[in-house]
Amino acid sequence: MVHETKELKFPLIFKAVDTSGSRGIIRVDNNNDFKNAMEYVRAATKLDYFIIEEFLIGDEFGAQAYVQDGKVEFILPHGDYVFTGETGVPVGHYAPFELDEVIINDIKEQLKKAVKALGLNNCAINADFMLADNKPYVLEIGGRSGATCLAELTSIYYDFDYYEKMIRVSLGEKVDFSSNKTIPNASKLLISNKDGIIVDQGIQGNIKKNVVEIQFDYKKGDHIKKFQVGPDRIGHIITKGKTLKETNQLLEETINQIYVNVE
CATH class of the missing domain: 3.30.470.20 (ATP-grasp fold, B domain)
Structure with a gap:
């Protein structure tokens, strides 16, 4: 394990890849923490592997999106309220989240590339980012709507029923995600x-x-x-x-x- 992570700098994040709700994620500050951290992640995952990343210090935020017939219909960046425990856990969200246009464009490019690489289609997208040194880094992305009231945030912000639209796409309908209104x-x-x-x-x-x-x-x-x-x-x-x-x-x-x- 030490050999495999020698090119990474402490602190690190050990992260299960098949969980949600910030389960199976823990910060590791030195080699002595490896055993306990591995046991913690293995207790949360059903897989025989997990990922290790460098710990980033910055502002965590996210984005909701939807891909329909290969087209990303919208990308909604949102701010996060974060609880600090074993790792940062979102306990709330807000929109709009004001960012520089350059950062917004970077987020959109990364998200669209991730959607293509993962082969995601006709599904909601939940993405977590970290803004460090004024540059966005992808923390994770999944083919589902976000939790912690994020579907509600999307519905209110665009003034449509996001749950209904997701269900209609799943039933094979062509759905209009356009909106002329935004509500904080x-x-x-x-x-x-x-x-x-x-x-x-x-x-x-x-x-x-x-x-x-x-x-x-x-x-x-x-x-x-x-x-x-x-x-x-x-x-x-x-x-x-x-x-x-x-x-x-x-x-x-x-x-x-x-x-x-x-x-």
């Missing part, structure tokens, strides 16, 4: 900082009209986990607005109205 929106997961039983949860005060959705995944009496990876979520909030600033402000105000008491 944002979302965040509800998470817990400890394991335990929910003894009480709810919403304080009145909810404003541009709060699109508040969802609790568990009920009183359920056991929940301390947040480490995506599936540890306990709910989510989605907001929209005339501007991204207004949207994010409403998101934080709404989060402060939510309570989940855990013992």
Whole structure:
């Protein structure tokens, strides 16, 4: 293993390739961490291999896209809210995500080449990027819609039902993905900082009209986990607005109205 990674610089990322929700991904700072890291990844994967990458320091973001009949119909870059644990885990997203035109063009070129190389067609695309030294790097890409409210983000932003369009393509229909409207929106997961039983949860005060959705995944009496990876979520909030600033402000105000008491 040391010989195989000698050309890479620490820190490294060990990454399972058949999981989601940031499972099977761990940072490795030196050779002494290899054994524990390998056991961690192997416990999460069904395959007999995984990948090793250099750890990048920068701003993580993503993009949603759709490819239909070999054509990429749209590419929607979005910002990520990231929780830092064993590795960075997205706990929310927002759009629009303002980037320089040169970076946007680079993202589009990389994504289209990845779609072609992977042979992806008639499917949603979920891509994760890292912006390091003002250059975008592909972290991973998959032929599916993103989770953590990303299908909802796409629906709200383009003002169409993204779920419906994905289903119609899967049924063999030719679908129009064009949109003349864009709506800023944002979302965040509800998470817990400890394991335990929910003894009480709810919403304080009145909810404003541009709060699109508040969802609790568990009920009183359920056991929940301390947040480490995506599936540890306990709910989510989605907001929209005339501007991204207004949207994010409403998101934080709404989060402060939510309570989940855990013992």
